[in-house]
Structures are given as structure tokens and as C-alpha cells.
Amino acid sequence: MSAKRSAQLKVFQEFLDLSPHEMLHPSQTRWLSLIAVVLRLLEQWAALILYFTSVSLTEGLLTAMQILEWLRDPFIKMYFLFLQWVLPKFADLNKYFQSSNVVVIDLHKKVEAMFKEILLAYMEGRYVDSTPVHMTDPNRRDKFKPDAQMYLGVGVANQLLHKDVINCTERKREFFNRCRNFLIIGACELKKRWDFNSPVLKQIQSLTPTRALSKAHRETVIKYKSVYSKVI
Numbered sequence: 065m066s067a068k069r070s071a072q073l074k075v076f077q078e079f080l081d082l083s084p085h086e087m088l089h090p091s092q093t094r095w096l097s098l099i100a101v102v103l104r105l106l107e108q109w110a111a112l113i114l115y116f117t118s119v120s121l122t123e124g125l126l127t128a129m130q131i132l133e134w135l136r137d138p139f140i141k142m143y144f145l146f147l148q149w150v151l152p153k154f155a156d157l158n159k160y161f162q163s164s165n166v167v168v169i170d171l172h173k174k175v176e177a178m179f180k181e182i183l184l185a186y187m188e189g190r191y192v193d194s195t196p197v198h199m200t201d202p203n204r205r206d207k208f209k210p211d212a213q214m215y216l217g218v219g220v221a222n223q224l225l226h227k228d229v230i231n232c233t234e235r236k237r238e239f240f241n242r243c244r245n246f247l248i249i250g251a252c253e254l255k256k257r258w259d260f261n262s263p264v265l266k267q268i269q270s271l272t273p274t275r276a277l278s279k280a281h282r283e284t285v286i287k288y289k290s291v292y293s294k295v296i
Contacts, residue, residue: 180192
């Protein structure tokens with residue numbers, strides 16, 4: 065917030081040949097604004113380390129020292145890398161629902177694809193692929209992948225190779241557990257809000273002009289005509 069401190073940060077940004085971007089604040093009413101905050105922090109991570117190192121040494125501020133400690137913690141950065149990977153998935157789906165184009169025909173396929181993508185990050189692929197979507201249980205622990213097999217993005221995968229992370233078994237276990245819980249809640253909330261077993265939503269893609277006019281799909285459209293009529 066201080067013009068003086070912003071100027072000091074800019075010196076380190078220029079030193080590292082980074083864009084002199086300001087730091088962002090998350091919105092209290094739109095949690096998806098966190099994406100921009102996360103991306104900006106990761107972009108400026110090295111400059112922030114230099115800045116808070118300088119402030120800690122010259123001013124001895126406890127707050128600056130605490131922030132510097134967090135910035136130097138590879139696990140803190142790994143949480144941000146996880147958010148960098150996962151948050152856009154929810155944001156993109158949210159934008160899709162707000163689209164001004166006619167997207168209802170592909171909506172079911174879009175939601176189902178994201179639901180499965182979330183599940184496959186921490187659940188066995190055989191279970192996800194062989195179980196009807198509406199019967200899939202995001203909380204089924206016996207189908208969870210081992211921590212080492214979870215996929216949480218390229219950034220996390222690279223950070224796990226950090227020399228200060230490899231041997232921290234307990235902290236890695238906590239990290240994977242927190243990320244898994246995030247994904248479980250995301251999957252459960254998505255399932256709560258979308259009826260994956262709805263015959264209308266499943267077949268509505270048959271109303272795509274090219275498919276609806278195709279002889280092969282006419283029977284499908286006729287079959288669900290009564291169902292569509294009731295819904296409409």
C-alpha cells in the first residue's frame with residue numbers, strides 16, 4: 065500500500081527482469097479472484113524474497129521476517145502451485161455457465177469431463193472409468209491413489225523434487241491430504257449441484273442441429289420427446 069515500499073519492490077523486479085506488476089488483493093465476494101492473486105504471487109516470488117530479505121535486514125521488522133520465512137518455505141510455494149493448477153478448472157467452468165453463447169447442448173459433457181478430471185487426480189483410474197458417473201463416490205477411501213501417484217500439476221511435481229522437500233515425509237503427507245480434501249470437496253459440491261443421471265441432460269446434446277437432423281439420432285430425439293416436454 066505504501067508508495068515507498070512499492071518503489072523498493074520495483075527495484076528488485078527490475079533487477080530480476082520481471083514485469084513491475086503490483087501485488088493483488090483477493091475479492092471478499094468473488095473467491096475465483098484468487099486465481100489472479102496466486103498467479104501474481106508466483107510471478108513475483110523471487111522479487112518478493114529479495115524485497116523481504118532487504119527489509120528484514122535493514123529494518124528488522126518481525127512481520128517482514130515472518131513473510132520471508134514463508135516465502136522460503138518450499139511447501140508454502142507448493143500450495144500456491146497446486147492452486148495455480150486447480151483453480152482455473154473451476155473458473156473456466158464458471159465462465160462457461162456465464163457464456164452468452166448457446167452452450168446448454170454441450171454443458172453436460174463439459175461438467176462430466178471436469179468432474180472426472182478432478183476425481184482422476186486422486187482416485188484410481190479404473191474405478192472412475194468403470195463406474196457410472198452418478199454412482200461415483202468422491203469419498204471412497206479404498207479407491208484413493210497413494211500420495212505419490214496423485215497428480216496435482218506440473219509445478220507441484222517439480223517442487224516435490226526440491227532438496228528441502230524430498231525427505232520431509234510428514235509434511236508431504238499433510239500436503240497431499242490437504243490437496244485431496246480440497247479435490248474431494250470440489251467433486252462433492254459439483255455432484256450436489258449437477259444431476260449426472262438426468263436423462264434430459266444426458267441426451268440434450270442430441271439436439272445439436274447436425275445430430276438432430278441425422279437419421280441415426282432421430283429415434284433418440286423421439287424417445288426423449290416426452291421427457292423434454294415435461295421439463296419445458
